Amino acid sequence: MMEKTLIRRVNRWFTDSGQLTCIEVPLGSKRIDLVSLNLGTEAVTAVEGKISDWRSGLLQALPYRLCADYVYLAVDERFAHRVDRKACSRYGVGVLAVNGTASVSLKAFPSKVIHRSLHEEVRSFVERVSRVQSRG
């Protein structure tokens, strides 16, 4: 499975549950693979997709805690058992195992290090882009 495919499947999983989503969301000079916005709760979830290299995925995902209520590391289901769940839990990062669809392998905890300005920036970006997409 390609990383792009993996993200597409996670994206579908979120949209199927009625959430707004956006791919490649800017966070300063970085890009978040996928962000979903729950319109009911206003909760923002950020996802970093990696086929198997969970370590670099976790490193990349750590700053996402600044702008998202929940952060997930999405990995190919075949490699999900390799992920150090303890390392992820330490930072509240959850794990999604992805095959045909995504399933929660480790639940994310709400971020304790949210920076309100960044949260708002990302939330409004997703809303704006989704609105444009729905018009198109």
Next chain:
Amino acid sequence: MPELWYRLGSAQEQGILQTMRPQHQGIVVPAHVFAYGRTWVSSFLGKIKKPFVIDPMTYVLALSREQITGDSGLKKSWDTLLGLYHEDVLKPLRRRPIRAADMLGPRDLPSELMKAFVRRTVELQTTILVRGSRSQQSLEKYRKILGEESSEVGLRPRAILSPYFHFDDMNDPWWKVNVQLVKDAKNLATGIPLYAVILTSVESLGGMDWDIALSSIGPVDGYVLWISNYSELKADIDELTAVLRTVRRLSSDAPVFILYGGYFSLSLAAVGLTGLISGICYGESKPITSKTTGGGMPQRYYVVENKMKYVMAEVRSLYSDAPGRLCGCRVCLEIRRESGPDRSRPSVKSVAKFFDQVDDASSKRHFLEVRSGEARTVARMKPREIVAALARLRKEAGDARLPAHGMTIGHLERWAAALEEA
């Protein structure tokens, strides 16, 4: 104390260098930046009243033209600089990259091209660039008529930098060219110190016989050492030791400045380094093949714990996990006070508020402030004290969980090991 000189990369940096005037000792202006922005550069140098030198940037002329061309041909700054050379020099330069054989004729005697090239490169530094633009000169005339004083024209660099090219080793024809360039420049630079620029690769340092090399060059007033393809953050202990030995040897002869270096270079003050030249929060290593103008670099913040710079999201994440480690330098404390009540124990909220206020200019001011403090501290320390300080720093960086955030700390150990030799 090791001197801190900063390269003037863009007009935006004027304000930062002016505000942080006590935190640096001099300015290095790349010749193409000076040529293209003559009005603002000379006005800035006149105002800031700091020592300055002009980097002639001649090495670029031996490289592929891609280094100085953009989508629409030769970059404007380079076009302006090359336009200041006479046609006899310019013609071959425009056609193709310059070769060592163009510079030295039979029996290694300087060619006519080399003579004209050196003369013009020295003139650029002593008169052409520093006399100001035509409009400045006519303004100056009126100022004189009105009896006003001005320092914007007639600037004088602290020293002349010899024209220079990259050489691999002493068998490289470019080595002979460099030696001749220094000698010729020395004859032309009367009444002003001449610094020889030594541009080579880190792998060449070990093979250099500096006794022979320096006697070939002859006496100069100082050296500027640029080690290409070398980053002190990635270098192994052997490479770092080779740099240390080179600095020690050169500095026994004349003052030495490292061009493009960071904290490790600064700590070589313990073996005689006079000063360090870098960009403001960038340009601590540079291969000769990197393009000479860039721009669009993301804002970065200097992390004191491992002496490296990171993009803002990474730094925000690091300090949000350890708010107590938020920087306490003068610049950062000022921002913290402005961004809300500065509690003695910062929280995630105060880290967020703090970084909301940290823009590109304040990131750079933080770097200048911290680096200046580092220079003062290093100057007071003996080599073994620097080694011990680096070991403490490595431990603290580990405690602050830098590696968990993808921030390396192994270089601190390698720096300490190399400095053991000092």
